[in-house]
Amino acid sequence: EAxxxxxxxxxxxxxxxxxxxxxxxxxxxxxxxxxxQILGQGxxxxxxxxxNGVVDDSQLPKDRxxxxxxxxxxxxxxxxxxxxxxxxxxxxxxxxxxxxxxxxQFFGPxxxxxxx
Amino acid sequence: xxxxxxxxxxxxxxxxxxLTVKCTYSVSGNPxxxxxxxxxxxxxxxxxxxxxxDNLVKGSYGFEAEFNKSQTSFHLKKPSAxxxxxxxxxxxxPYSSASKIIFGSGTRLSIxx
Numbered sequence: 001e002a003x004x005x006x007x008x009x010x011x012x013x014x015x016x017x018x019x020x021x022x023x024x025x026x027x028x029x030x031x032x033x034x035x036x037q038i039l040g041q042g043x044x045x046x047x048x049x050x051x052n053g054v055v056d057d058s059q060l061p062k063d064r065x066x067x068x069x070x071x072x073x074x075x076x077x078x079x080x081x082x083x084x085x086x087x088x089x090x091x092x093x094x095x096x097x098x099x100x101x102x103x104x105q106f107f108g109p110x111x112x113x114x115x116x
Numbered sequence: 117x118x119x120x121x122x123x124x125x126x127x128x129x130x131x132x133x134x135l136t137v138k139c140t141y142s143v144s145g146n147p148x149x150x151x152x153x154x155x156x157x158x159x160x161x162x163x164x165x166x167x168x169x170d171n172l173v174k175g176s177y178g179f180e181a182e183f184n185k186s187q188t189s190f191h192l193k194k195p196s197a198x199x200x201x202x203x204x205x206x207x208x209x210p211y212s213s214a215s216k217i218i219f220g221s222g223t224r225l226s227i228x229x
Contacts, residue, residue, distance in 0.1 A: 004159070031215065042206055042219030043160070056216070091159055095215075104150070105217060107159035 002026065004108035006092050012114045018080035021111045024073070025094030031055075033105060034067055034077050035091040043091055049075060082115045089113070118143045118211040120190075122220040129197045129227050137192040137223045139207030147209070149190045150217065151181055154204040163205075166190060177201070197227045 005024040013019050025032050030051050035043035046065065048055040052072040060067065064083070069075040079086055089112050093105040119142045129135045141147055151163040164175025171183045181192045192205060207220040 006159075009157075040222075042208075042221050044219075045216060048216065056212075093160075104162050104165065107152075107161070109157070109159045112157075 004092055004094055004106055006090075006108035006111055008111055009109060010112050010114075012116065013082055014116050015084055016081040018078065019082055019113060020076050020078045021090050021092075021113075023075045023077070023092030023108060025075075025092070026096075026106055029094035029096055029106070030072070031095040032069060032075050033093040033095070034075070035093065037089040037091055037110070039088070046077070079113075082113075084115050087113055087115045118209045118218055120149070120207045120209050120218065120220040122205075122207055122223045124223050125221075126224045126226065129225070131199055131227050131229050132196055135194050135197045135201070135225065135227070137205050137207075137225060139190045139192065139220060141188050141190060141207075141209055143209055147183075147185075147188075147190075149181075149183065150208040150210070151175065151179070151190075151192050152206045152208060152219070153177075154206065154222075156203070160206065163192070199227045199229055201225060202227045 007022050032049045034046045036046050037043040047057045047060045047067045049069045052069050067077045089110040091110045092108045095105045121140050123138055149166045152160040153163050154160050163179050164173050166173050166183045174180045179194050183190050205223050208217045210217050
């Protein structure tokens with residue numbers, strides 16, 4: 001079974017620039033998550049999708065962050081404009097339908113963003 | 117509110133010795149608990165979970181975790197550490213009808229040869 005794919009793996013930008021990350025979840029996984037992991041901390045949920053609908057975006061800084069999952073499969077997360085404090089690893093995860101592997105989420109390798 | 121705490125930022129163990137990575141929890145209702153591991157430059161990998169039943173849960177890579185309700189703990193253990201076990205370990209608890217996860221702050225495990 002192929003895992004969660006993310007690209008790019010690394011990105012370096014200057015502050016006030018824009019950046020986009022891409023995620024392709026495991027086939028058949030309806031739920032998709034984006035997390036932000038700042039160095040030395042645990043992952044923090046940014047947004048959760050169920051198919052192509054947003055379930056929870058309460059922790060997403062909507063003035064600069066946006067995310068979409070138009071066809072209910074892959075997803076993009078965008079930051080515009082980026083700030084220094086956005087430097088982090090951005091993790092994508094997906095989850096099987098309810099009733100299978102209780103609540104276990106499968107994570108991609110992440111995108112390490114450095115904002116200079 | 118659901119939460120987990122990992123009291124140790126770093127744990128150092130000699131190869132071949134037993135290891136323990138500590139986690140305590142605060143949840144309402146029946147606790148469900150997970151452990152994840154993160155190797156350098158890689159995403160999180162699921163290790164094991166406690167849902168109900170036996171207090172000793174076995175997982176991947178020879179790890180196990182002991183659920184203790186009276187001490188509200190879910191410590192991760194391994195009888196004999198390997199250098200390759202060196203990584204960042206996260207305890208986690210689901211919430212919101214079990215569709216979301218809160219992660220602890222993480223414990224860096226370092227195994228010296």
